Amino acid sequence: MSYLEIRGVNKRFGGLQALDDVNLxxxxxxxxxxxxxxxxxxxxxxxxxxxxxxxxxGTVTFDGQSLLGIKPHEINQVGVARVFQTPEIFSELSVLDxxxxxxxxxxxxxxxxxxxxxxxxxxxxxxxxxxxxxDVNMQDKRNMTASSLSRGDKRRLEMAMCLSQDPKLLLLDxxxxxxxxxxxxxxxxxxxxxxxxxxxxxxxxxxDMHVVFSLAQKISxxxxxxxxVEDKPENIKGHPKVKEAYLGGTS
Amino acid sequence: xxxxxxxxxxxxxxxxIMVLAGPIILAPFGAGYPDLLQRFAIFGLFAVGFNILFGMxxxxxxxxxxxxxxxxxxxxxxxxxxxxNVIPALFLSVVISGLFALLIGFVSLRRSGIYFSILTLAFxxxxxNLAYSVLTPITNGETGLQLNLSDPRILDAANTxxxxxxxxxxxxxxxxxxxxxxxxxVFQFNVxxxxxxxxxxxxxxxxxxxxxxxxxLMLLAIKTNQTxxxxxxxxxxxxxxxxxxxxGMYAGLAGGLMAITDPLAGAERMQWTASGEVVLMTILGxxxxxxxxxxxxxxxxxxxxxxxxxxxxxxxxxxxxxxEGLSDAMVFVLHFFVGKGWHLTLGLLFxxxxxxxxxxxxxxxxxxxxxFRSKDTKSSKDEPKAAE
Amino acid sequence: xxxxxLQILNGLDKGSAYALIALGLTLIFGTLGVVNFAHGALxxxxxxxxxxxxxxxxxxxxxxxxxxTDFLGNPLKVKVPYVETWFGEMAGQAIINxxxxxxxLVAIPVMVTIGYVMERGLIKHFYKRPHADxxxxxxxxxxxxxxxxKAFYGANPIPTPAPDVFKGSFDFxxxxxxxxxxxIYPYWxxxxxxxxxxxxxxxxxxxxxxxxxxxxxxxxxxxETVGLLGINIDRRFTLMFGIAAAVAGLAGVMYTPINxxxxxxxxxxxxxxxxxxxxxxxxxxxxxxxxxFLLGVLESFASMNEVKTLLPGIDQIIIYLVAIAILxxxxxxxxxxxxxxxx
Numbered sequence: 001m002s003y004l005e006i007r008g009v010n011k012r013f014g015g016l017q018a019l020d021d022v023n024l025x026x027x028x029x030x031x032x033x034x035x036x037x038x039x040x041x042x043x044x045x046x047x048x049x050x051x052x053x054x055x056x057x058g059t060v061t062f063d064g065q066s067l068l069g070i071k072p073h074e075i076n077q078v079g080v081a082r083v084f085q086t087p088e089i090f091s092e093l094s095v096l097d098x099x100x101x102x103x104x105x106x107x108x109x110x111x112x113x114x115x116x117x118x119x120x121x122x123x124x125x126x127x128x129x130x131x132x133x134x135d136v137n138m139q140d141k142r143n144m145t146a147s148s149l150s151r152g153d154k155r156r157l158e159m160a161m162c163l164s165q166d167p168k169l170l171l172l173d174x175x176x177x178x179x180x181x182x183x184x185x186x187x188x189x190x191x192x193x194x195x196x197x198x199x200x201x202x203x204x205x206x207x208d209m210h211v212v213f214s215l216a217q218k219i220s221x222x223x224x225x226x227x228x229v230e231d232k233p234e235n236i237k238g239h240p241k242v243k244e245a246y247l248g249g250t251s
Numbered sequence: 252x253x254x255x256x257x258x259x260x261x262x263x264x265x266x267x268i269m270v271l272a273g274p275i276i277l278a279p280f281g282a283g284y285p286d287l288l289q290r291f292a293i294f295g296l297f298a299v300g301f302n303i304l305f306g307m308x309x310x311x312x313x314x315x316x317x318x319x320x321x322x323x324x325x326x327x328x329x330x331x332x333x334x335x336n337v338i339p340a341l342f343l344s345v346v347i348s349g350l351f352a353l354l355i356g357f358v359s360l361r362r363s364g365i366y367f368s369i370l371t372l373a374f375x376x377x378x379x380n381l382a383y384s385v386l387t388p389i390t391n392g393e394t395g396l397q398l399n400l401s402d403p404r405i406l407d408a409a410n411t412x413x414x415x416x417x418x419x420x421x422x423x424x425x426x427x428x429x430x431x432x433x434x435x436x437v438f439q440f441n442v443x444x445x446x447x448x449x450x451x452x453x454x455x456x457x458x459x460x461x462x463x464x465x466x467x468l469m470l471l472a473i474k475t476n477q478t479x480x481x482x483x484x485x486x487x488x489x490x491x492x493x494x495x496x497x498x499g500m501y502a503g504l505a506g507g508l509m510a511i512t513d514p515l516a517g518a519e520r521m522q523w524t525a526s527g528e529v530v531l532m533t534i535l536g537x538x539x540x541x542x543x544x545x546x547x548x549x550x551x552x553x554x555x556x557x558x559x560x561x562x563x564x565x566x567x568x569x570x571x572x573x574x575e576g577l578s579d580a581m582v583f584v585l586h587f588f589v590g591k592g593w594h595l596t597l598g599l600l601f602x603x604x605x606x607x608x609x610x611x612x613x614x615x616x617x618x619x620x621x622x623f624r625s626k627d628t629k630s631s632k633d634e635p636k637a638a639e
Numbered sequence: 640x641x642x643x644x645l646q647i648l649n650g651l652d653k654g655s656a657y658a659l660i661a662l663g664l665t666l667i668f669g670t671l672g673v674v675n676f677a678h679g680a681l682x683x684x685x686x687x688x689x690x691x692x693x694x695x696x697x698x699x700x701x702x703x704x705x706x707x708t709d710f711l712g713n714p715l716k717v718k719v720p721y722v723e724t725w726f727g728e729m730a731g732q733a734i735i736n737x738x739x740x741x742x743x744l745v746a747i748p749v750m751v752t753i754g755y756v757m758e759r760g761l762i763k764h765f766y767k768r769p770h771a772d773x774x775x776x777x778x779x780x781x782x783x784x785x786x787x788x789k790a791f792y793g794a795n796p797i798p799t800p801a802p803d804v805f806k807g808s809f810d811f812x813x814x815x816x817x818x819x820x821x822x823i824y825p826y827w828x829x830x831x832x833x834x835x836x837x838x839x840x841x842x843x844x845x846x847x848x849x850x851x852x853x854x855x856x857x858x859x860x861x862x863e864t865v866g867l868l869g870i871n872i873d874r875r876f877t878l879m880f881g882i883a884a885a886v887a888g889l890a891g892v893m894y895t896p897i898n899x900x901x902x903x904x905x906x907x908x909x910x911x912x913x914x915x916x917x918x919x920x921x922x923x924x925x926x927x928x929x930x931x932f933l934l935g936v937l938e939s940f941a942s943m944n945e946v947k948t949l950l951p952g953i954d955q956i957i958i959y960l961v962a963i964a965i966l967x968x969x970x971x972x973x974x975x976x977x978x979x980x981x982x
Binding site for chain 1: 254290457460461463464465466467468469471472474475476478480481482483484485486487489493497
Binding site for chain 2: 765770772774775778783788790910913921951952955959962963967970
């Protein structure tokens, strides 16, 4: 059973206690949402999972292995994939190439010097990538340059890139940030669909409540650097502490 | 289009034919003589290799001339010590420049962007300064490294001719040329050129394979989005280092070929203006395209040759039909751009290409092609891209 | 001790030139985000302002001097510079003699204009292009500028002497209590250092104490936000480019008596100045100045005979070695800020 375990994580930036003794455990196969008002420390917390920030104290382990102080590509090789706030894709390459790259990385590891083998002869990779595009309903856009996709499609493509590696854990950093309502709903549908097909553990950082309540099995509410509540969505909705955090934070 | 091999094969066959027929095709343009043809092939190879780094990964090296110089020195030393046969010389050129590139790349690639450019520039300037000063025993300083009658050449038979032997491939001397005259044109088929041409074709083929390989796709991904590639589980540094070393080896090979066609090596080959020249060739032809760098190299070497030969009296004869004052004015203005002023033209060309045609000649060609075929733009847009 | 001091002094003049060029490079980079490979050419053009002025002052008319005769008894034709005709012999000769310092007055408007034209005509269009394109287009411009100078002035260095009063050297050691003749220092080098320090001081004061400077500094820290405040930042940045060009030009003007200028002096200094900027920390003005002097002095130490016998050739490469070492251990340079030019 793979899961993400965060124990006693602290992080200070000068006078600001960004993370204050954060404890979290994400169960395998679930969608776990981390919500909170702006400045609650959501992004800081995410950055500790992906090797961008080392906390002052505490541990982050995934499947029994520490994620602290290792490089992004190593984190991926452990089985953690990441979706960014603004989709990070290979915008100058074709949609198909965008998916082929993660497939190659999955097969060949972090480095392989295969400069003389022809990509066109590697049917396995190609098939896998094409299948992935069919799964996310983008097969008709396979030859388009990724930069010419709509924002929603870019998000979809990024998701496909992550999924093509069969990650054990998928980190989603505000996957619907800045999206129109229709795009947001599409993304929710996509995530729900993925969850149905592949039971990948997901951690979603989000401030859009609609997204969170439609998807998550468990929600942690972060405010001023600590987890104030951790519970099922239905219990979070009317929780007085959550109301206070949000209303207090916005007023 | 990246995975189509049929177009690639056509491109490769076309390229091979054009290169091998070079002496015939270029003769009417006054460029059919061995010295210039050899330079086309050598600088074409240099630019093809440079493009593997700059065109594919986007890392702009300003120090590639250092590898060219190292390649030349290695080859000349092989001629001096071992044999005038070109094979060991080229072998050493590639190995030494590869090792040198590994060292410089290992350090420089720890940074990217402008820092990388400056680091490579610093390394190249350092090599250049060293070649002129402390390393004089190896490089022979300002005079340049030359062949001597007294060189050991332990593998060659004793030299009884009293003159310095010429470079050869198992007895086939590089400077031998067969001449034919037809329709008032002289066609010269030179062994040295064909040797360089074959290596250029091989180098082009390898570059093409790299561009179509998983490795090549990773290099393109590095250029496009390193963050995503890292989070995709790819360690980008070995990829960039491999690309750097490969392009350094190409440069070393080109340097070795320079020594084969003219067995001497000087430090000025390593100067950063020389590095700038290969950047220009690549850009002028079309960064990231297969054919572009070769075109760019040919274009620059051809016009360098033409322009530097034009002097004031040639200009005067051109404009003699104009009234005297006007012709004098024309000569006065153009005088700055020709002969010794070639570098001014080169600099202007550099700027014009970067400003107006960042995609180089290949993009210019595509635009023209599209203009002619504006009716079905969609299909024509794809075709020249096959060369990417 | 005196030997060490002598080397420090010897390094100051080159260090000053590095610092001034690097300062301009950093200003341009910090404000406009452009990597200017043509900055060395601006230094060179400054030097040629001095050369040109000297040539202009030496333009002469031929007059017949009735008081003198040549060996055949004919009246002697003498060349009289126009400045002597106009201002009298004494003043005219003084003007010719002081052509280098006077060139400062010419260089400032010339360089600001060149900088302004360069920014409006060329660099402006490259703000949104990749850094590689900026490097390439300014590299092309540098070639063009130096080839133009070469076409007009030839390839050979042109001697441009300092005013007579500043020729020669003085015993600096005695002034500060060392033995006689232990530290002999040329006047002009001292002047160059003082002049550079002055220019650097002026630039910093300007940035520190004027509203203009404050906006520029804010812009260097965060261009977008300042743009949102409704300040026409581009205009100010254009002028900043002019100032940076003038700083490089002044460095060039005053450098001419130390080394006769030639057309490729800009390129020679540019490579080293870039290294200086990187060592100092991209985007840090104090870093650029500090690193400029530091590397100049270091280079001077490396050219001591004792050091050279121990490590042959070290004087040729010391700056590069230091730069490489610094980039590897402190990637942001001595005083660089986080997030500048980091991918």
